[in-house]
Structure formats: C-alpha cells, structure tokens
Amino acid sequence: MTTSLLPVQPNDGPLAEEAARRSSGGTRRSAPRPALDDVRLRAEAGVIPQEPAQPASVGTSPGAPHRLWGGRFGGGGPAPALERLNRSVDVDFRLWPHDVRLSKAWAVALSLAGVLTADEARRMEAALDAVGERLAAGEGPTAADEDVHTVIDRLLHQEAGAELAAKLHTGRSRNDQVATATRLWAAEAARDLAEAVRALQAAVADQAEALGAAVMPAYTHLQQAQPVLAAHWMLAHFWALERDRGRMAAARRGALAALPLGSGAIAGSAYPIDRVLLKESLGFAAPSPNSIDAVGDRDFVAELLFAVTLLCTHLSRLAEDLIVFGSSEFGFVRFGDRFTTGSSMMPQKRNPDVLELARGSGARVLGDLMALLATLKGLPSGYSKDLQDDKRALFGAVDMTTLVLPAVTGALAELRFDTRRMREAIVGATLATDLADYLVRKGATFRESHEAVGRLVRESEQSGCDLHALPYASLTAAHPLFDRDAFDCLSPRHSIERRAVDGGTAPDAVSAQLETARRALESKD
Numbered sequence: 474m475t476t477s478l479l480p481v482q483p484n485d486g487p488l489a490e491e492a493a494r495r496s497s498g499g500t501r502r503s504a505p506r507p508a509l510d511d512v513r514l515r516a517e518a519g520v521i522p523q524e525p526a527q528p529a530s531v532g533t534s535p536g537a538p539h540r541l542w543g544g545r546f547g548g549g550g551p552a553p554a555l556e557r558l559n560r561s562v563d564v565d566f567r568l569w570p571h572d573v574r575l576s577k578a579w580a581v582a583l584s585l586a587g588v589l590t591a592d593e594a595r596r597m598e599a600a601l602d603a604v605g606e607r608l609a610a611g612e613g614p615t616a617a618d619e620d621v622h623t624v625i626d627r628l629l630h631q632e633a634g635a636e637l638a639a640k641l642h643t644g645r646s647r648n649d650q651v652a653t654a655t656r657l658w659a660a661e662a663a664r665d666l667a668e669a670v671r672a673l674q675a676a677v678a679d680q681a682e683a684l685g686a687a688v689m690p691a692y693t694h695l696q697q698a699q700p701v702l703a704a705h706w707m708l709a710h711f712w713a714l715e716r717d718r719g720r721m722a723a724a725r726r727g728a729l730a731a732l733p734l735g736s737g738a739i740a741g742s743a744y745p746i747d748r749v750l751l752k753e754s755l756g757f758a759a760p761s762p763n764s765i766d767a768v769g770d771r772d773f774v775a776e777l778l779f780a781v782t783l784l785c786t787h788l789s790r791l792a793e794d795l796i797v798f799g800s801s802e803f804g805f806v807r808f809g810d811r812f813t814t815g816s817s818m819m820p821q822k823r824n825p826d827v828l829e830l831a832r833g834s835g836a837r838v839l840g841d842l843m844a845l846l847a848t849l850k851g852l853p854s855g856y857s858k859d860l861q862d863d864k865r866a867l868f869g870a871v872d873m874t875t876l877v878l879p880a881v882t883g884a885l886a887e888l889r890f891d892t893r894r895m896r897e898a899i900v901g902a903t904l905a906t907d908l909a910d911y912l913v914r915k916g917a918t919f920r921e922s923h924e925a926v927g928r929l930v931r932e933s934e935q936s937g938c939d940l941h942a943l944p945y946a947s948l949t950a951a952h953p954l955f956d957r958d959a960f961d962c963l964s965p966r967h968s969i970e971r972r973a974v975d976g977g978t979a980p981d982a983v984s985a986q987l988e989t990a991r992r993a994l995e996s997k998d
Contacts, residue, residue, distance in 0.1 A: 538550070538617035539617065539618070539623060539626065539627040539630070540619065540623065541619075541622060541623055541626060541642065541647065556619075559619065559858075560618075560619055560620070561619070561620045561621075561861050561864075562614045562618050562619060562620050562621055562623070562624060563614075564861075564864050564865050564868065565620055565621045565651070565861075565864050566613065566614055566621050566624065567621075567658070567868065568621050568651070568654040568655065568658055568864075569605075569608050569621050569624065569625060570605065570608075570609075571653075571654040571655075571657035571658050571661075572621055572622060572625055572650065572654045573601050573604060573605045573608070573625060574657070574755070575650065575653050575654060575657070575734055575755060576601050576625065576629075576641060577597075577598050577601050577602075578734075578751055578754045578755055579641065579645060579734065579751075580594050580597040580598055580601070580641060581594055581598070581750075581754070582735075582746045582747060582748075582750065582751050583640070583641075583643060583644070583744070583746075585746075585747055585750070586644075586744045586745045586746050586747070587745070588640065588643050588644070588744055589640060593637055593640070596633060596637060597633060597637060597638075597640075597641060600629055600632035600633035600637070600638070601625075601629065601632075603632045604625055604628040604629055604632055607628060608624075608625075608628070612628070615627075620647070620651075621654075622647050622650060622651070626638065626641070626642070629641065643744065644735075644737065644742040644743060644744040644746060645734065645735070645737060645742065646736075646737045646738035646739075646768070648736070648737070648738050648739065648768040648856040649733045649734050649735065649736040649737055649738075649764075649767065649768055650734065652733035652734075652736075652767060652768055652770070653732065653733045653734040653755070655774070655863070655864060655867070656728045656729065656732075656733070656757075656773060657728075657729075657755070657756075659724070659725075659728040659773055659774065659777050659867065660725045660728040660729050660756075662777065662867075662871045663721045663722070663724040663725035663728065663777055663780070664721075664725055665875070666721050666781070666784070666871065666874060666875065666878070667718050667721035667722060667725070669874075669875065669878040669879060669882075670714050670717050670718045670721065670784065670878065671718060671994060672878070672879070672882050673714060673878055673881060673882045673885070674711055674714045674715065674718070674990070674993075674994055675994055676882050676885045676886045677707060677708070677710055677711045677714065677885065678708070678711060678987065678990050678991060678994065679886070680707050680885060680886075680888075680890075681704040681707040681708045681711070681983075681987055681990075682704070682987060684702070684703040684704040684707060684890060684892070685704065686702065686980065687702065687703040687704070687890065687892035687895060687896070688700055688701070688702060688703065688895065688896050688899065688965050688966070688969060689701060689702075689703045689706060689805065689895035689896070689898065689899070690895075690898055690899045690900070690903055691705075691706060691978075695797075697898075697899070697900055697902070697903050698903060699903050699904075699906060699968065700899050700903055700904070700965035700968050700969055701969060701978040702969060702978050702980065702983050703890065703892065703895055704983050704987065705978040705983050705986075706794075708983070708986055708987065708990060710787070710790070710791045710794075711990050712990075713787040713790070713791075714784075714787060715990075715993055716783075717780065717783060717784040717787060720779075720780035720783065720784075721777075721780055721784075723776070723780070724773070724776050724777040724780045726758075727772070727773045727776050727777075728773040728777065729756055729757050729758060730757070730758050730759070730773075731757065731758070731759055731760070731761040731762070731767065731770075732748065732751060732752040732755060732757035732759070732760050732761055733761050733767040733768060733770070734748070734751055734755070735748040735751060735760060735761075735764075736761055736764035736767040736768050737764060737768075738768065738856070739764060739765055739768055739855045739856065740764055740765075741764040748760035765854055765855050766854070768855060768856040769852065769854055769855045769856050769857070769860070771845070771849060771860060771863050774845060774863050774866070774867050775842070775845055775846060775849065777867065777871075778838070778841055778842040778845055778866065778867060778870055779842060781838050781842075781870045781871060781874050782835070782838045782839050782841075782842045782870070784874065785831075785834050785835040785837075785838045785839075785873075785874060785877070786835050786839075788831045788832075788834070788835065788877060788878075788881055789831060789832045789834070789835040791831075791881070791885075792825075792828035792829070792831040792832040792881065793828075793832060795825065795828055795884075795885070795888070796825055796828050796829065796832070799825055799888075803894075803898070804891055804894045805890060805891055805894055805895050805898070806888055806889075806890060806891070807888060807889045807890070807891060808823055808825050808884070808887075808888050809884070809887030809888055809889070810823075810887075811883065811887055812825075812827045812880065812883050812884035812887060813825055813826065813827070813884075814826045825884070827880045827881060827883075827884040828881070828884060830877065830880070831877045831880070831881050834873050834874065834877045837869075837870070837873055838869075838870040838873060838874065841866040841867070841869055841870040842866070842870070844862075844866050845862075845863060845866045845867075848860070848862060848863070896965070899965050900939065901933065901939025901940040901941055901942075901963065902930055902933070902934075902939070902940065903965075903968075904940060904941075904962065904963045904964070904965070904968055905926050905927075905929075905930050905940065906926075906968075907962040907963070907967065907968045907971070908922075908926045908929065908940065908959060908962055908963070909922040909923050909925075909926045910922075910962070910971070911955075911959050911962045912925065912926070912952055912954050912955070915954040915956075916954065917952065917954055921952070922952070925951040925952035926951070928951050929943060929947060929948065929951050932947055939963075940963055941960060941963040945957060945960075
C-alpha cells in the first residue's frame with residue numbers, strides 16, 4: 474500500500490529551503506536518508522517543475538512478446554537459438570524485490586526531475602507495489618520474458634497502463650539497473666551469511682567451554698607436536714570464522730559503497746536526477762563517481778565471492794579436523810545421529826556426510842570465484858553481456874554456503890568428544906620442547922638444548938620407550954645441566970600451564986580467550 478500524503482506548505486521549513494536552493498543554484502547539504510514519501514512531498518509542494526516528459530519507448534508491437542528493445546530490428550525478432558542463450562530470467566529473477574524497490578525510488582527521482590507529475594509518481598509507486606505483491610504471491614516469468622527487468626516492466630504495464638508504465642525507463646538503462654539490484658542483493662546476502670557464521674561461532678564457543686580442562690595433542694604436519702587444552706584447539710576455528718564474519722561486513726559495505734543508478738547505459742542520465750536523494754533512499758554511501766566504471770564494476774561481487782571462498786576454506790579445515798578426529802584410528806570425536814548418514818551395505822557405518830559436503834563446497838565456490846575473475850580479466854571498460862554470468866557465480870556460491878553453514882553448525886553442536894582418548898593419545902615426544910626449555914632455564918642456549926634433547930628423542934625411539942622412561946644417566950649424558958627435577962617437565966599439564974602468554978594454551982589464557990570470543994559474538998558486525 475502506498476502511504477497517504479499530507480498537504481505541505483511550500484514556503485515553510487525544509488521544502489522552502491530546497492526551493493530556494495534550486496532557484497539560486499546553490500548546493501544542498503546532504504540530509505539523512507529520506508523516505509520515498511518525503512521526497513515525493515517536495516514534488517507535490519511545487520518545489521520542482523511538473524511538466525511531464527515524453528515517455529520512453531518500449532520496442533514492442535501489438536501481439537509481440539514484451540521487450541525492452543527492438544525498434545531498430547526487423548525480420549520477426551531474434552533467432553530462437555539467440556533467445557535461449559540470451560535469456561537470463563531463470564537466474565536473475567530473484568533480484569525482483571530489489572528491482573521493484575529501486576524502480577520506486579527512480580519514479581520519485583523522475584518526479585523531482587520533472588519527468589513525472591507528482592500524481593504520476595504516486596500512481597507509479599502504487600503500481601510497482603501491486604507488481605511486488607503479485608510476484609511475492611508466486612507469479613513468475615513467462616516463456617517470452619528475457620530477464621527480471623522485462624518481467625517487472627510487463628507487469629507494470631498491466632498495473633499502471635501502457636502510457637504511464639512506458640515512462641519509468643526514462644533516463645535509465647538495464648546496465649545501471651542490474652548493477653544496482655545486484656549490489657542490493659549482495660549486501661543482503663552478506664548480512665545473512667554473517668549471521669549464519671555467528672551461529673556457527675556460538676556452537677564452537679559452546680564446545681570449547683564444554684571441553685573445560687581436557688587435554689589433547691596438537692598437530693603440525695599432522696604429526697603430534699605439543700600438548701594443548703582441547704578448548705584451545707576448538708577456539709582456533711572460532712577466530713578463523715571471526716575473520717570471515719568481518720569480511721562479510723566489509724563485503725556488505727563494499728556492495729553499498731557506490732550507487733550505480735543514474736549512470737544510464739554508460740554516459741550517465743540525460744535528466745536532472747538527484748542521485749544524492751537516490752543513494753539516501755536506497756541506503757548507499759555515495760553516488761558512483763564515474764558512469765563508465767559504475768555499469769561495469771563487479772568488484773563487489775568478487776569481494777563477496779572471495780569472502781565466501783575463504784569462509785568455505787575455513788569450514789573445510791574444521792570439517793577435516795573433525796573427520797580425522799572422528800576416525801577409528803583417533804577416536805577423539807563421537808558423531809551424533811541427526812547429522813550423519815548410514816551405508817546401504819554396511820550396517821555399522823556412521824558417515825559424517827555433512828562435514829564431507831562442507832569440505833567439498835570449498836572447491837565449488839573457489840571455482841565460482843575463479844570463473845568471475847577470469848571473466849572480468851577479459852572485458853573492456855563499461856558493460857558487456859559477459860557480466861550476465863556474474864550472478865550465476867554469485868548466487869551459486871551464496872546458495873551453497875547458505876546450505877552448508879547451518880548443517881555444519883548442527884553437526885558440531887551434537888557431536889561429543891572422548892576426552893580420555895584425547896589425553897591418552899599424547900605421546901612422550903610431544904614434551905621434548907619442555908626438556909629443551911628446562912636446559913635454557915638452567916643457562917644453556919636453546920641451540921645446544923635442542924641438540925641435546927634431540928639425542929634423547931633418538932635414544933627413546935631406539936629403546937622403544939617414552940622420554941620419561943629414560944634413565945637419569947641418559948639425561949646427564951646428553952647435557953650436564955640436567956638434574957633429577959627435569960622429569961617434572963615431562964607432564965602434559967606442566968607443559969600446558971607454562972604457556973600462559975596471551976593467546977597461549979594455559980588454562981587462564983584460554984579462559985580469557987573464551988571470554989573475548991563471547992564478547993566478539995555480541996558485536997554488531
């Protein structure tokens with residue numbers, strides 16, 4: 474429903490200031506975002522001229538398919554093979570809410586520019602609302618519709634009548650139109666993905682808190698390295714996701730950084746469109762500074778695809794950890810029932826399919842990013858039809874990630890850790906660094922300590938025993954600074970508690986880290 478308008482006196486308040494500004498040629502200060510109705514009040518108050526312009530033509534003859542072009546062509550329309558190739562509505566139809574929204578803003582801008590009367594602008598907005606309601610109720614494209622813009626224009630002709638509907642495209646092109654709609658869609662997608670990442674982060678933090686004081690071996694090169702608190706390992710994935718959430722926020726800002734609408738096909742609109750009011754109405758930071766760049770710029774798509782790709786890379790690494798730790802050979806993880814599947818042949822199987830699909834999704838979205846970058850690399854400046862496929866890559870990557878995130882969140886939330894197996898898996902060699910640190914505290918250099926402890930590790934391997942099982946004589950033979958209290962270092966707890974630096978694995982450091990993580994989840998971005 475279109476909001477009803479109240480009478481406004483043109484000689485009072487902001488409208489009088491606007492009239493004075495326009496008559497004097499002065500520069501208007503940027504105001505907070507006005508609602509479309511506020512902008513329309515200026516037209517009705519007589520602030521701007523109301524002479525209607527001639528309607529933009531739609532290249533359609535009676536009985537022909539509804540097209541936005543075609544007058545200069547003859548011969549019965551495009552070849553069927555071209556129509557099939559050129560038709561993008563199956564992909565871009567999802568842009569319709571944003572296209573309707575920007576079209577309403579454009580109608581108001583046209584009224585301020587004197588192209589539409591205030592009454593025509595109001596009727597146009599009401600008709601666009603009706604179009605939106607029909608689309609929201611499930612009405613879709615016909616076989617003849619080329620793209621989402623054609624769908625909306627066809628329905629607008631039905632709702633507003635041909636004479637009024639034909640005026641809406643005055644001064645704009647599908648080039649600036651689709652660039653604007655795609656930016657609005659991308660901003661919305663980045664916001665929704667950020668919230669889905671936040672939900673996964675909360676599950677990670679919950680699992681870290683539940684792990685408490687449990688210990689486990691940490692791995693480099695997938696070989697045991699040093700003992701850590703299991704919560705420390707779990708939180709490592711939290712911070713990767715936190716960076717992903719920050720990138721989503723940056724991608725959203727990037728999508729809304731510059732408004733393409735008003736750039737026309739390439740040279741800018743020939744009508745006195747107030748692009749500052751347009752950008753405020755649609756939530757953009759500024760009008761695009763260059764019309765050629767605006768219609769061909771897809772950096773914001775690449776930035777969102779990169780953010781999605783890196784997010785899926787991090788999901789893949791989390792999935793890989795859990796898959797490996799859930800194998801019989803490790804036994805650290807016990808998968809739940811609701812996010813695993815079985816085998817059609819082997820009754821005993823519990824397969825972590827969610828995690829495997831998450832791992833595979835990283836390859837798919839990486840392909841989408843590479844496809845877009847390869848497309849952009851070959852293009853001249855301005856708009857080219859190749860850019861029609863930007864949405865195929867963008868929508869595919871976002872759709873996949875939107876499916877994967879809640880599934881991984883659910884799988885992580887329901888799994889359980891076998892803390893006994895994790896503790897028992899720690900081998901004595903993981904404490905070799907602690908022996909070297911012992912010698913450093915006694916006055917040796919780290920290099921000679923490293924060499925001495927390396928000989929002890931070799932002896933333990935040859936003897937088939939852990940470091941703590943070596944005789945005291947072996948320690949003193951390796952280095953004279955070893956004393957009997959060196960054996961106190963050969964405890965996972967001792968090793969963990971010594972690493973109390975910020976970001977380390979000591980209990981107090983991990984507790985502080987978990988508190989920081991909880992605070993990060995409360996942030997708005």
